Amino acid sequence: MKLTNTLSTMLGDPRLFRQHAYVNGKWTYGDGGREETVFDPATGEVIGYIPWLEAHQIREAVDAADTAFAHWRALRADERAERLLAWHDLLQANREDLATIMTLEQGKPLPDARGEVEYGASFVRWFAEEGKRTFGETIPSHIPNAALGTLKEPVGIAALITPWNFPLAMITRKAAAALAAGCPVIVKPAGETPFSALALAELAERAGIPAGVFNVVLGEPAEVSKILCAEERIKALSFTGSTRVGRLLLEQSAQTVKRVSLELGGNAPFIVGPDMDPKEAAFAAVAAKFQTAGQDCLAANRILVHESIHDEFVEHFAERMAALTVGNGMESEVDLGPLIHRQAVDKAAAIVDDAISRGATLVAGDQTRAPGDNFFMPVLLTGVTPEMKVWREENFAPVAGVTAYRDDDEVIAMANDTEYGLAAYVYTHDIRRIWKLLRALEYGMVSVNSVKMTGPPVPFGGVKQSGLGREGGITGIDEYLETKYYCLGALGSVSGS
Numbered sequence: 356m357k358l359t360n361t362l363s364t365m366l367g368d369p370r371l372f373r374q375h376a377y378v379n380g381k382w383t384y385g386d387g388g389r390e391e392t393v394f395d396p397a398t399g400e401v402i403g404y405i406p407w408l409e410a411h412q413i414r415e416a417v418d419a420a421d422t423a424f425a426h427w428r429a430l431r432a433d434e435r436a437e438r439l440l441a442w443h444d445l446l447q448a449n450r451e452d453l454a455t456i457m458t459l460e461q462g463k464p465l466p467d468a469r470g471e472v473e474y475g476a477s478f479v480r481w482f483a484e485e486g487k488r489t490f491g492e493t494i495p496s497h498i499p500n501a502a503l504g505t506l507k508e509p510v511g512i513a514a515l516i517t518p519w520n521f522p523l524a525m526i527t528r529k530a531a532a533a534l535a536a537g538c539p540v541i542v543k544p545a546g547e548t549p550f551s552a553l554a555l556a557e558l559a560e561r562a563g564i565p566a567g568v569f570n571v572v573l574g575e576p577a578e579v580s581k582i583l584c585a586e587e588r589i590k591a592l593s594f595t596g597s598t599r600v601g602r603l604l605l606e607q608s609a610q611t612v613k614r615v616s617l618e619l620g621g622n623a624p625f626i627v628g629p630d631m632d633p634k635e636a637a638f639a640a641v642a643a644k645f646q647t648a649g650q651d652c653l654a655a656n657r658i659l660v661h662e663s664i665h666d667e668f669v670e671h672f673a674e675r676m677a678a679l680t681v682g683n684g685m686e687s688e689v690d691l692g693p694l695i696h697r698q699a700v701d702k703a704a705a706i707v708d709d710a711i712s713r714g715a716t717l718v719a720g721d722q723t724r725a726p727g728d729n730f731f732m733p734v735l736l737t738g739v740t741p742e743m744k745v746w747r748e749e750n751f752a753p754v755a756g757v758t759a760y761r762d763d764d765e766v767i768a769m770a771n772d773t774e775y776g777l778a779a780y781v782y783t784h785d786i787r788r789i790w791k792l793l794r795a796l797e798y799g800m801v802s803v804n805s806v807k808m809t810g811p812p813v814p815f816g817g818v819k820q821s822g823l824g825r826e827g828g829i830t831g832i833d834e835y836l837e838t839k840y841y842c843l844g845a846l847g848s849v850s851g852s
């Protein structure tokens with residue numbers, strides 16, 4: 356198998372750069388000799404290679420997790436918490452290296468990568484604490500001389516399949532909850548960004564998480580997922596990624612009736628009320644659109660501005676957008692890195708062409724200034740209408756589409772005109788309008804006058820075709836817990852309570 360060490364020379368701790376799968380506490384090659392090349396999206400250079408595991412090796416990961424389950428679930432919650440807190444501390448201590456790995460494989464600017472390491476680590480800390488609070492209940496008995504109640508028990512092995520846009524935090528938000536609940540995990544990261552996942556495995560081992568409890572499998576995505584979904588011993592499947600693949604995995608998991616959690620695509624409306632300062636709203640919209648070069652499930656995809664302030668808003672948006680620097684995320688002062696690969700650039704270009712051909716106006720976005728093959732310069736379109744792809748599809752690129760609306764009822768109908776329902780933004784200071792929109796918007800998350808909405812205490816997730824279940828918050832751990840009801844009968848001395 357090919358290996359390259361360029362990336363490790365850039366790290367304080369070269370052992371964080373691993374080019375093997377991690378199964379049962381061992382770094383593993385693929386038995387069939389298949390491998391995948393991983394590129395730096397900014398330069399197109401090879402940064403490493405990963406093996407593809409064969410079917411029997413994926414099953415060995417399940418065997419390992421199955422064996423490890425008995426010991427891991429038997430630990431006290433505070434013992435698991437100690438290991439999770441050690442993992443958290445190691446993530447923090449190695450923040451710089453983890454951010455370097457992330458920027459090189461994903462492309463996001465280094466400060467954003469540092470932010471994601473902090474964000475990812477914050478879920479580990481959160482669930483270390485939440486694991487100690489998985490309380491059951493006592494139930495007032497309706498049966499004479501009986502005591503009724505519930506226990507919370509780990510559901511079993513959890514398979515976690517994750518995307519490339521947030522290569523670290525999308526893993527920790529799932530894995531920390533599962534591990535805290537007592538479930539071993541098998542992580543299948545995106546092939547574009549495996550090295551963050553493998554660095555997480557290295558640090559999990561150092562934190563004292565036992566062999567078989569945290570595994571990272573690599574391989575041909577459809578092949579690996581089919582095996583994981585068909586495995587009866589895997590009881591929970593948690594997926595973050597596109598709605599297309601989410602539907603497929605839900606279908607494949609039906610045969611083994613798994614607990615399925617899905618965090619899927621978004622098509623976020625960003626609604627600006629007539630009372631807003633157009634400059635303040637435009638600056639917020641730029642921030643909500645261009646994070647991770649628009650490759651964010653929370654990215655403002657459809658910007659809906661009241662007609663009375665539309666033109667001023669567009670002027671300020673264009674001015675702010677023009678000040679963004681596009682370039683290699685390893686360089687300082689860069690706001691937008693590359694897109695993940697060339698197909699993403701082609702998709703973005705096709706969405707812009709489609710909008711223009713259907714009557715949208717291109718206000719800004721000169722692609723001749725793109726600093727490389729995988730870069731896409733920010734685009735501002737106005738006059739966007741519902742038949743355009745930029746309205747219908749999650750563009751996952753730095754393409755902002757603006758539409759004017761007349762009144763609240765019209766903007767509610769516009770905002771809900773999508774199969775997606777992840778997140779929506781509302782900018783207005785009118786409390787009646789806020790309440791009306793908050794209730795009428797068909798979204799799992801609504802953020803009012805704030806671009807930032809996520810974090811460990813938050814029940815993150817969508818409605819409609821944006822997903823099933825919630826991650827984070829006080830309910831995130833429930834995705835990995837079963838409720839066991841008990842009835843202790845014939846107690847003799849207990850009655851009526």
Ligand SMILES: NC(=O)c1ccc[n+]([C@@H]2O[C@H](COP(=O)([O-])OP(=O)(O)OC[C@H]3O[C@@H](n4cnc5c(N)ncnc54)[C@H](O)[C@@H]3O)[C@@H](O)[C@H]2O)c1
Pocket residue numbers: 516517518519520521525543544545546576577578580581595596597598600601603618619620621651652749751777817821822
């Ligand atoms: N709701 C959320 O919390 C959230 C967070 C991040 C990303 N996302 C969504 O993820 C998408 C972008 O990520 P992506 O392009 O990596 O998504 P994707 O669906 O293409 O891939 C996600 C994962 O599924 C695997 N996969 C791909 N094809 C597969 C197949 N045929 N069978 C089984 N597995 C397969 C990939 O290897 C990867 O690990 C966007 O739609 C974005 O909105 C959602």
Ligand SMILES: N[C@@H](CC=O)C(=O)O
Pocket residue numbers: 520521650651652653809815
């Ligand atoms: N920004 C999101 C990830 C979506 O792509 C998050 O905070 O979870």
